[in-house]
Amino acid sequence: MTTHxxxxxxxxxxxRGHPGPSARPPRKVCSRLVDPETLKTEIRRLGPWxxxxxVVPGVSTSIARDxxxxxxxxxxxxxxxxxxxxxxxxxxxxxxxxERSVLDCGCNCGECLFWSKELGAGRCYGFDARAxxxxxxxFLIEHSQLQSDDVTLEVHDLYEVPSLGLEPxxxxxxxxxxxxxPDPITGLRIAGDLTKExxxxxxxxxxxxxxxxxxxxxxxxxxxxxxxYGLNWFPTGPEVVARILAWIGFAEWKLLWWHQxxxxxxxxxxxxxxxxxxxxxxxxxx
Ligand SMILES: C[S@@+](CC[C@H](N)C(=O)[O-])C[C@H]1O[C@@H](n2cnc3c(N)ncnc32)[C@H](O)[C@@H]1O
Numbered sequence: 001m002t003t004h005x006x007x008x009x010x011x012x013x014x015x016r017g018h019p020g021p022s023a024r025p026p027r028k029v030c031s032r033l034v035d036p037e038t039l040k041t042e043i044r045r046l047g048p049w050x051x052x053x054x055v056v057p058g059v060s061t062s063i064a065r066d067x068x069x070x071x072x073x074x075x076x077x078x079x080x081x082x083x084x085x086x087x088x089x090x091x092x093x094x095x096x097x098x099e100r101s102v103l104d105c106g107c108n109c110g111e112c113l114f115w116s117k118e119l120g121a122g123r124c125y126g127f128d129a130r131a132x133x134x135x136x137x138x139f140l141i142e143h144s145q146l147q148s149d150d151v152t153l154e155v156h157d158l159y160e161v162p163s164l165g166l167e168p169x170x171x172x173x174x175x176x177x178x179x180x181x182p183d184p185i186t187g188l189r190i191a192g193d194l195t196k197e198x199x200x201x202x203x204x205x206x207x208x209x210x211x212x213x214x215x216x217x218x219x220x221x222x223x224x225x226x227x228x229y230g231l232n233w234f235p236t237g238p239e240v241v242a243r244i245l246a247w248i249g250f251a252e253w254k255l256l257w258w259h260q261x262x263x264x265x266x267x268x269x270x271x272x273x274x275x276x277x278x279x280x281x282x283x284x285x286x
Pocket of ligand 1: 050105106107108127128129130133156157158159175176177180224225226227228
């Protein structure tokens with residue numbers, strides 16, 4: 001098994017400064033290659049996966065899609081997000097992330113942090129309440145071609161994060177977490193207080209009500225993609241999220257998109273907010 005890997009991008013940075021956003025994941029220089037069959041067995045064992053990731057050329061997490069997993073895990077949707085994440089971040093930072101630090105709250109397997117590294121991010125930290133997802137992320141750090149220097153993944157509940165004493169981050173990702181929380185206002189505040197520059201919030205919404213409300217949800221605690229408390233709330237629109245962010249100290253916000261009904265009774269939106277006035281001018285509505 002691989003014991004030591006160092007990314008080419010890291011080597012490039014040492015030799016000629018920051019490499020900027022690259023179109024393809026830079027290949028790691030690994031001291032020993034993992035046997036492909038062992039790799040595939042591990043990918044299946046660690047499933048189900050929520051994200052399509054190319055682990056090494058020709059082998060992706062999609063190989064685990066047809067595996068049977070325990071019913072209590074619930075339905076785990078399978079997303080292929082890399083391109084849309086890249087477009088979004090490049091619309092916000094046309095020159096790439098240029099060593100900006102990135103925090104991902106409810107990071108799942110850390111996919112957005114690996115993609116942020118491809119865009120030139122510096123220190124990256126992700127946490128998720130479930131060991132299942134962090135085990136996947138650590139496997140990717142250890143055995144994939146993804147750039148992962150200075151990427152840390154830990155099992156933490158959002159509400160314990162203030163006690164960790166983390167240094168604030170330039171960019172904070174809050175994808176798919178808001179509507180899994182018993183107290184979304186405190187949850188967003190924890191993330192907002194750790195943000196120096198920009199936060200991206202992607203959340204489900206509830207349809208059929210005026211924007212401005214938090215509606216009680218109903219979810220279990222054992223499904224891998226759910227919250228862990230059994231109490232959750234859905235915002236009825238972007239105004240809810242934006243007003244909380246303004247209260248936390250964000251100077252401006254922009255709605256990137258809002259699909260008001262993606263399934264019966266549920267919509268989805270993504271917005272960005274910045275603490276630096278004027279910095280969202282390049283953000284395009286996607
Ligand atoms: C819908 S998934 C979103 C995952 C990923 N951020 C994405 O956008 O694909 C919700 C994630 O939040 C995690 N999660 C739920 N409650 C949490 C909490 N209180 N603290 C940290 N993570 C939590 C879940 O384990 C899961 O990985």
